[in-house]
Amino acid sequence: MIQQGFFIYFASMCVIASALIVTRKNVMHAVLLMLLLFFHVAGLYLFLNAEFLAAIQIIIYAGAIMVLFLFVVMLLNLREGPNKRVYIRDWPMGLIVAAGIMLVFVVSTFYLRLGEGGAWSIDKIKTMTHTSAIGYVLFTQYMLPFEIASVILLVAIIGAIVLARKKLKD
Amino acid sequence: MNIGSAIELKGLLWDIGVIIFKIAIVLAAVMGHVAYATYFERKVIARMQMRLGPMIVGPYGILQPIADGIKSFFKEDIIPANADKPIFFMAPVFGLMAALTTLAVIPFYDGFIISNINIGLLFIFAMSSLGVYGIILAGWASNSKYSFLGSLRCSAQVISYEVSLGLSLVGVMLMAGSLNLTDIVHAQQRYPGGLYIIPQFIGFFTFVVSAIAETNRTPFDLPEAETELVAGFFTEYSGMRFALFFMAEYTGMIVMSSVAVLCYLGGWTLPPFILKLLPFLAAVPGIVWFVLKLYACIFFYYWIRATLPRYRYDQLMSIGWKVLIPLSLVNVVITALMKLWFTNSHV
Numbered sequence: 303m304i305q306q307g308f309f310i311y312f313a314s315m316c317v318i319a320s321a322l323i324v325t326r327k328n329v330m331h332a333v334l335l336m337l338l339l340f341f342h343v344a345g346l347y348l349f350l351n352a353e354f355l356a357a358i359q360i361i362i363y364a365g366a367i368m369v370l371f372l373f374v375v376m377l378l379n380l381r382e383g384p385n386k387r388v389y390i391r392d393w394p395m396g397l398i399v400a401a402g403i404m405l406v407f408v409v410s411t412f413y414l415r416l417g418e419g420g421a422w423s424i425d426k427i428k429t430m431t432h433t434s435a436i437g438y439v440l441f442t443q444y445m446l447p448f449e450i451a452s453v454i455l456l457v458a459i460i461g462a463i464v465l466a467r468k469k470l471k472d
Numbered sequence: 473m474n475i476g477s478a479i480e481l482k483g484l485l486w487d488i489g490v491i492i493f494k495i496a497i498v499l500a501a502v503m504g505h506v507a508y509a510t511y512f513e514r515k516v517i518a519r520m521q522m523r524l525g526p527m528i529v530g531p532y533g534i535l536q537p538i539a540d541g542i543k544s545f546f547k548e549d550i551i552p553a554n555a556d557k558p559i560f561f562m563a564p565v566f567g568l569m570a571a572l573t574t575l576a577v578i579p580f581y582d583g584f585i586i587s588n589i590n591i592g593l594l595f596i597f598a599m600s601s602l603g604v605y606g607i608i609l610a611g612w613a614s615n616s617k618y619s620f621l622g623s624l625r626c627s628a629q630v631i632s633y634e635v636s637l638g639l640s641l642v643g644v645m646l647m648a649g650s651l652n653l654t655d656i657v658h659a660q661q662r663y664p665g666g667l668y669i670i671p672q673f674i675g676f677f678t679f680v681v682s683a684i685a686e687t688n689r690t691p692f693d694l695p696e697a698e699t700e701l702v703a704g705f706f707t708e709y710s711g712m713r714f715a716l717f718f719m720a721e722y723t724g725m726i727v728m729s730s731v732a733v734l735c736y737l738g739g740w741t742l743p744p745f746i747l748k749l750l751p752f753l754a755a756v757p758g759i760v761w762f763v764l765k766l767y768a769c770i771f772f773y774y775w776i777r778a779t780l781p782r783y784r785y786d787q788l789m790s791i792g793w794k795v796l797i798p799l800s801l802v803n804v805v806i807t808a809l810m811k812l813w814f815t816n817s818h819v
Contacts (some may be wrong), residue, residue: 304484314691330559330612337605337652365634369627372608378622431590433651 305349312345335370340364351424354433363376494586498575506722507537520778526750555708559613564716565707567606569639571723572801574599578730579654581740581758592653593645597638600686604630606637606720607688607705611816614708622704625694629654632792633685633692639800640678643807644668644735653731657739666743671735671810674803676736677798685792687721689779693783693816729769737765 319339326332349358411420427435440448511526511533518525526533551560577592579585587593604627611623645651647668648659660668685692695807696704706717733739740758747754783791 327795330556334559334609354594357591357598360598361594361601365604366631368605369608369631370748372612372626373627373797376608376620378766411499433591433594434649 308345309349310341314351315342316346330372332446333371333375337364337368340368351427352432354436487635490509494584495576497723498580498586499572502572502575502723502726503608503719506719507541509725509770510540510718510771512775513538514670516771517778520775522751523620528634543717544677544711544715549711549713552616552708554615556613556615559745561713562612563606563610564706564713564720566609567603568716568723569721570599570602570606571727573722574727577653577808578727579657579734579739580762581715582654584759585654585672588652588654593641593651593656593731593735596727599726600637600727601630601634603720603724606717607660608619610709610717614705616708618703618707622696622707626688626705629685629688629692629788629792631692632789633682633796636678636792636796636800637682637686639797639804640682641731641735642674642800642804643672643675646804646807646811647671653734653739656733657741660738661666661744663746666741667738667787672803673734674799675691675807676732677714678800678803679732679736681791681796683732684776685788687724687728689725689773691780691782692788696787704753724772726766726771729766732769733762733765737769748755 316339319335319342323332323335323339323395326335340359344359344364347353347359422435422439430438494810514536515525515533529535529539551557574596576586577589577595579588607626607630608623611619611621611626615621634645648656648665650659651654660666688696696706706714709717710778738761740762742753742761773774
């Protein structure tokens with residue numbers, strides 16, 4: 303009962319915060335609401351016994367990515383925000399697409415069926431702790447995809463440095 | 473409602489009561505320490521500079537923190553024109569909240585912990601990375617150039633040093649095989665040396681330097697460099713809101729020192745060779761050792777502050793990225809190889 307109460311709180315706060323983010327005029331307030339959203343998403347991860355993901359969500363998204371967002375907002379000096387009533391002209395189109403996707407999600411929940419349980423049951427993850435379970439799977443079963451992802455990230459980092467250096471020479 | 477659920481409810485209320493009681497104890501103890509850490513700091517630095525420090529309020533100035541508290545409480549609360557009021561009000565509270573939340577996962581002695589979670593260390597990283605928001609938002613919302621420059625410097629600094637802070641503790645995580653702080657202390661007890669500072673000396677060095685930078689203390693206090701930026705990000709704050717920033721900074725110091733004590737200095741335990749030499753020390757309760765080690769770490773902060781001049785900003789960045797991060801990466805690789813060779817343990 304208490305768990306359900308908390309779930310309802312986290313889920314509804316996610317929805318409310320996202321709705322507020324896209325309707326704020328003040329960009330700074332929108333960024334802060336997004337921070338609130340990330341906290342509640344981290345809370346939802348905890349319901350799935352994914353404590354490692356919850357911590358990473360806060361460290362990476364709230365601690366690093368949102369700080370970069372704040373940097374950009376501060377450097378663009380968007381204190382008041384553009385004086386337009388709406389940011390995007392074709393927002394009805396966006397609304398239709400979003401509503402359509404939402405409809406697909408809602409309809410698909412009615413046809414949801416539980417799949418067969420894999421090797422990693424909740425009890426097994428709990429005894430092993432989520433962090434070591436993720437580490438074990440990443441470095442045994444999914445070694446190749448993990449390495450490919452890290453090489454792609456490395457390429458992106460080198461690319462960023464190369465682009466920044468070219469700008470300096472001009 | 474049947475009897476079973478009534479008993480369940482009673483147990484739940486009891487648990488909640490115990491947790492609230494623990495939170496009250498920890499908060500009271502830490503806030504008392506924060507207040508007297510300022511007194512301790514002024515006295516220590518004064519002695520190092522051949523002065524006396526506070527001497528007027530009470531014997532040896534012992535009531536100075538209380539006088540400071542009363543003064544900042546009754547001061548006028550000035551809000552700059554054009555400040556973003558909700559964010560201006562929220563920023564110091566956010567900073568202090570991030571610092572105080574961390575206390576929930578710190579075991580002060582065996583079994584005394586508010587919330588014994590498996591990802592204790594990650595939780596501390598998460599909260600210490602949130603502390604930067606208090607500073608950025610304060611700088612932005614006060615609508616002042618000095619505050620803004622201070623907060624920009626601070627965010628770049630904290631993001632950079634967070635990386636080396638996290639990497640330096642990876643060595644400890646590898647050796648203990650856990651992120652739970654209680655388990656880390658128990659693993660140190662089982663370890664022959666008794667302290668992880670001996671095998672992890674590179675990690676301890678990078679941890680200490682990054683922890684000083686992460687809490688914005690001298691010689692890395694660029695965000696509040698008085699000579700250039702008036703007072704940095706809290707230039708426009710006065711009265712109690714200014715005191716909140718102060719409390720957040722000192723709580724951050726206590727938290728970082730506790731992490732150093734728990735991860736490198738054996739927490740509330742003593743190394744086995746000392747206990748073999750002086751067996752009567754085992755009778756002393758663990759909290760005493762924890763607190764003594766904590767005070768030693770905090771004294772180290774003050775010692776550094778009284779000794780070293782402030783770095784230049786580009787020096788700060790090059791120390792972080794070109795020295796500390798490579799060093800801590802080397803430490804991770806060496807620790808992992810050692811663990812593989814010496815234990816041959818498989819999951």
